[in-house]
Amino acid sequence: MTTRWGMTVPLSGVPLAGHAAIYAALVEAGFTDLWSSEVAGSDAFTPLALAAAWQPDVRLGTAIAPVYTRGPGLLAMSAAALAEAAPGRFSLGIGASSPVLVQDWNAARFVEPFRRTRDMLRFLRAALRGELVDEVYDTFTVRRFRLERPPVVPPPILLAALRPRMLRLAGAEADGTILNWLAAQDVPTVLTELGERRAGFEVAARIFVCPTEDVQHARAVGRRLITTYLTVPAYAEFHRWLGREPVLGPMWRAWSAGDRRGAGELVPDELVDALVVHGSPEACRAGIERYAAAGVDIPVLALLPTPELAAGGAAALATTIAQLGPATGGTS
Template sequence: MSRWGLTIPLMGVPLAAHRDIVEGLAGLGYTDAWSAESNGTDAFTPLALASQWAPDLRLGPAIVPVYTRGPALLAQQAATLADLAPGRFVLGLGTSSQVIVERWNAIPFTEPYQRVRDTLRFLRRALAGEKVTDEALGVSGFRLDNPPKTPPPIVLAALRPGMLRLAAREADGAITNWLAPQDVGTVRSAFGTEKELIARIFVCPTSNAEEARTLGRRLIAAYLTVPVYAAFHEWLGRGERLAAMNEAWAAGDRRAALDAIPDDVVDDLVVHGPPDACRERVRAYVEAGLDTPILAVLPNGELSIPDAVSALAPR
């Protein structure tokens, strides 16, 4: 069986209320818990808690932006998690997006490929306990006081061929997002088959297709109008299907943008239906070449989030 991950924190569940849920994940068949970082919790705190609540889970952020922390602080936080969960922590790195980096954090979103590459190389050396000077990053003479006994694997967020090839050459795997099972082969064609491919998959376990599609449209409009995701779907061949959404969004007409997203695009990119059908759809990603699906459970009127976590567990 492939790995079977869950996104934490769960939507609508306070972080302090996660203990019982996280403690039970391994017993349900989940192997991984992966955090995220946008405008909710930070990426590391939920994993620090989970490292103590669930000693059998693999843990990772999907992803930590390389811009919003200095290289030394990234190394410190990664080393801390590697110490809390020795052999079970994976560091997920990526560029994030212009919205998060520039609009929300007032940091220039420049040379993303180079920034990810240079940060990856710096962290390899720092987490191995070396003293590092890196002119490209502006780092001079940094060394961790307590490098981890087991340096964590590093996986890169990668949406298009350039970053996928970098992940294949220099990282331990790649993380992707917002794709359909039929897109996995396209990603693998650029990334290769030798290293782990991870993807977050949005899952709404409900028989109410209209409810799921309404929520799915909101998420698709919020994400896929961002330039990095728009370019990703252009590469995947979905650009024409999303053109009307992007045009309406650029014109400031949010309602028209939502209405312009075809049902079949929502059905491709958001897993929905009864839990058994959702589970089979996630398995279709694995059959297409995905190693680790990370379920992001969406709220709905039929199942509470905790009940959905149980219902979607691998059987």
């Protein structure tokens, strides 16, 4: 079983300034890692910078920093600064993100995502070693850039990947991969595409966790997320590749026709249960351990809202963290 156990931060409903207590509670519960996301809430680096100061032993990672929304030099500087603040404890996760985030929200062109991600990976590898980069890449050009403060310990670079081409790139050139929106039984299929893994290569996976025994609530939350995310082209193609066209096809067709409510109703319970871990804390820990047993080195929980959390506030959140953590009886 894995010795790493992560949580997606920041947690909703808690201001960043209030996360010192949250981070302390996560560490007390046995969580070893804090991984940020970057969509439309906080940026990927600020919550981790706070954690670097507040928790000097916890491992940190971005999952992910998009490769379009910062220029190459700025992304290298952000990563280098966090690597300097948390030497040997930070992993840089990068990925293509989505057209909505890149084009609609950040006014950048979402073109050639595979080549852009590959080029950024190669640039960052050189830049974070402190090298002078003067290179014409396929998707951008960098002229005579060198970090003024290269990190003493360059961070590992993990690549968010779904389908075979990106997975093979991760296996060949990155230090690890970040998986998302897959069931535990999908993990072996995905990992096969990485090829032979080098020593130290890490597999992280974001796993949606709804810790409630209110099955109706958990499935309703799961359906909303599935119809929101798995209609994004990259995720839709990922699940087609996994063989879920017969299961998700009706939902996709209803969504394309503009029937949002009907699309959600067409997501079967079995799929929600496969993609969203829910139930008692014990059941949730067992569900996370299934991902670890399938080959995930760093399961990273993404905590979803529950009636108990809504009603109980900060006290309920503290209790939930304590119950979900591996120190309660999860992985060793």
